[in-house]
Amino acid sequence: MTEECWDVDLLVGREPSTAVRVTPEELAEWASGAGVRGGILGSLRAVHFDAASGNDEARRVAEELQRRIPGIVPAVTLETRDWLGTRAILRQTPPGSVVRLAPEHQDCQPTHPGFRAIITECVEREMVILCEGDLRRWGPALAGRGAAVVFLDAHFYHLGDLVALFSEEPGFHTSTRLLNGPDSLEIVRDELGVERLVFGSRAGLHEGASALARLRTSTLCPADRAAVAAGNLRRLLGLDQEADLS
């Protein structure tokens, strides 16, 4: 099975804890080998150092990569330690854009007032929120607001919590990256619906081939696999509107 993929979890830049660098060329090679035709690109520079220049980098690299990954769009990565700076960035960002949160890398806690303010602003501006970190900690802080969220680090050890959380949150989605138990994808499909699953690889940092192999060798039917691989993210990005009506 080699259906088209859209990857919700792409990052460019340097991961300071491991000194691993993910270059645009490596992302292009990953996309070429994996059949990735679109996705969302965030900046490690923005996560770990400076949101403004990091987000400039994400925009520039996404533009460079569009020839090879036609559907790639940049995420606006937010600095959760800096509500005032983040507020300014959000007010310059078109409603409906994709924002990326990495609060566990930024010494932020779910109870911090600045984090709450960021989420409120994101929801009011109908942003699609990509959230790193343990969903058991960050999920409750995002719940009850009608937010559209993709949890990027949902691990299959926490599937029970995921189902409990998502059952009251129709806008919550999960990346497939760490749903690595033999029945994890199938549990989400059966408990919540296949539309909650979004393919993500974090290629270059995570072993993207493992994420891809997990999806492509799963027992999901071909239509469900195609939705997870591409359709669900395209829907979140506002593409394929007609598909929503079918």
Next chain:
Amino acid sequence: MIVDAHAHWGPWFFSMETGSVALNSKLMDRFDIGWQLVSAIEAITYDAPAGNRSLDQVLSADGADPRLFGLVTVDPRELGAAREDLQRLSRPQWVGVKIHTHYSATPISSAPMQAAVELATEFGLPVLVHTWGEDLLDLAALAARVPGSRLIAGHMGAGAWRRIPEAREISDRIWFEPCWSQPEASRLRWVLDQIGHDRLVFGTDATLIDPSVTLGAVQAAGLTPGEWDAVMRVNAISLFDLPTP
């Protein structure tokens, strides 16, 4: 044909339905795994002798899957019971020992862990030890201290995999097994390039982790035919003295 040197049988306390031995068989079928070495989850997480007995019933049941081999779980805090298990659970069905450091609350650098490894070595068995982080180096040091031991670093230290060359320098009695639910990019290729292919042994952590995860990492590493043969079956067959299929 693949040999999976790190697998389990039995239910986990997570939200997953992976307790049936039929799932072991199904995953072996789907991923072309010829031999699978399993330890009992009950033995690892709760009670080693009781779990070993449960697994023994599975392995010796009528119609048991002949592709499954047992690893005797040893709790370093109960070596009397472990000795009894090792006397009772023997070849051809039982081919090695499993020790989990976290669930047994026994650090690799501790005296009880050394005693457990010495016990397994007395029975001529290789030991698959859970390693997580810097205790990878403690395992290499332990291998160096126990003559005749053969130790496999389960998960090959997870996030500490860049220390593998150092561990390999410490002892020639250590092997590395790569399963991990959060595999970092380019890990296997880097390890192979650093230490060669004679010390890497394929494992999945099934039925906790789907075999596709480590197989994806193997695919990403682009193994040569020689590397594939060694890592995916020959090294484990030699180490655990398994029948050649």
